[in-house]
Amino acid sequence: MSNYSRIIAGVMKWGAWGAQLNTSSMAKLIEGCLEIGVSTFDHADIYGGHTTEAEWGQAFQQSGIQREKIQLVTKCGIMMQSDQRPNIKAKHYDTSKGHIINSVDTSLRNLKTDYIDMLLIHRPSPIMNPNEIVKAVDELKSSGKVKQFGVSNFTPSQVELINSCVKVDCNQIEISPFELSSFTDGTLDQCMLEGIIPMAWSPMGGGKLFAHSSDPKSLNLRERLSVVAKKYDWSLDEMIYLFLLHHPSDIRPVVGSSKIDRIKIAVDSMHTIISDAQWFEIWTAATGVDVP
Numbered sequence: 001m002s003n004y005s006r007i008i009a010g011v012m013k014w015g016a017w018g019a020q021l022n023t024s025s026m027a028k029l030i031e032g033c034l035e036i037g038v039s040t041f042d043h044a045d046i047y048g049g050h051t052t053e054a055e056w057g058q059a060f061q062q063s064g065i066q067r068e069k070i071q072l073v074t075k076c077g078i079m080m081q082s083d084q085r086p087n088i089k090a091k092h093y094d095t096s097k098g099h100i101i102n103s104v105d106t107s108l109r110n111l112k113t114d115y116i117d118m119l120l121i122h123r124p125s126p127i128m129n130p131n132e133i134v135k136a137v138d139e140l141k142s143s144g145k146v147k148q149f150g151v152s153n154f155t156p157s158q159v160e161l162i163n164s165c166v167k168v169d170c171n172q173i174e175i176s177p178f179e180l181s182s183f184t185d186g187t188l189d190q191c192m193l194e195g196i197i198p199m200a201w202s203p204m205g206g207g208k209l210f211a212h213s214s215d216p217k218s219l220n221l222r223e224r225l226s227v228v229a230k231k232y233d234w235s236l237d238e239m240i241y242l243f244l245l246h247h248p249s250d251i252r253p254v255v256g257s258s259k260i261d262r263i264k265i266a267v268d269s270m271h272t273i274i275s276d277a278q279w280f281e282i283w284t285a286a287t288g289v290d291v292p
């Protein structure tokens, strides 16, 4: 079993889709993460239009960090057109055995590694065949190319379907003040019941929480959350990490920042314990309504 860090570095915006870090800056950021205890890195084949895995692999090689010191999560299944994949004619999902295995082989080459710690199916396909997924995962696990398997953005019934054929070790879902449904729709209950690691993507709403938005919904949400943050002398991002980390399912935030100081805020928040009453103050600010 891999030892995933509680705070995970999401690299989606480290490359072409965001900060556009060069190899040295990316290597420095990987080293910085490791120094503060963030040893798990979250990838997907499509990030940066199919370019970020390879850029990250280059940076990792330059860093000279031993492979065993880190854990790699990556995803497959979204067929997205990019300069690297001009033959894809329309965006769709592919969860066939052949595609899953090919995608892992490409990720291994890009990331310059011989194994993936956690492979995720990126999105549930309405036409996915669990037998195809199982055959791929069995083959990948027995060849040692993949250590653990999970899903992303799956509903509890979709997880149940796959989990009945092959152990699902993770469900990576969107959780933030903008997206609270996993707390009440059975997703986090199922993680606790079945021993599934919940990873929370876009904990800051992809940055929406800080953006200068004219959208009244976001403005009101930020205003309500800021009142609670101010009351306890927390920064807004610190408060959201405290909120996620308090849940008994051991949510692992996948932090999207490309700045080490901001990633460190997530790490430091692991040292603060909030009360249940404070958790509900944040919940109420996020939903905008008192609990019944």
Ligand SMILES: NC(=O)c1ccc[n+]([C@@H]2O[C@H](COP(=O)([O-])OP(=O)(O)OC[C@H]3O[C@@H](n4cnc5c(N)ncnc54)[C@H](OP(=O)(O)O)[C@@H]3O)[C@@H](O)[C@H]2O)c1
Binding pocket: 009, 010, 011, 012, 013, 018, 019, 042, 043, 122, 152, 153, 172, 173, 200, 201, 202, 203, 204, 205, 206, 207, 208, 210, 237, 254, 255, 256, 257, 258, 259, 262
């Ligand atoms: N499974 C899925 O379907 C899925 C979908 C989306 C994302 N993900 C994963 O989740 C990770 C996180 O997603 P995300 O990037 O949307 O996460 P996020 O942490 O919600 O947002 C990160 C963005 O917010 C900005 N930000 C963070 N803290 C800030 C602060 N204190 N002040 C101002 N701006 C701040 C960051 O900019 P700076 O870089 O300048 O700090 C960055 O652009 C991704 O990297 C990816 O690994 C998975």
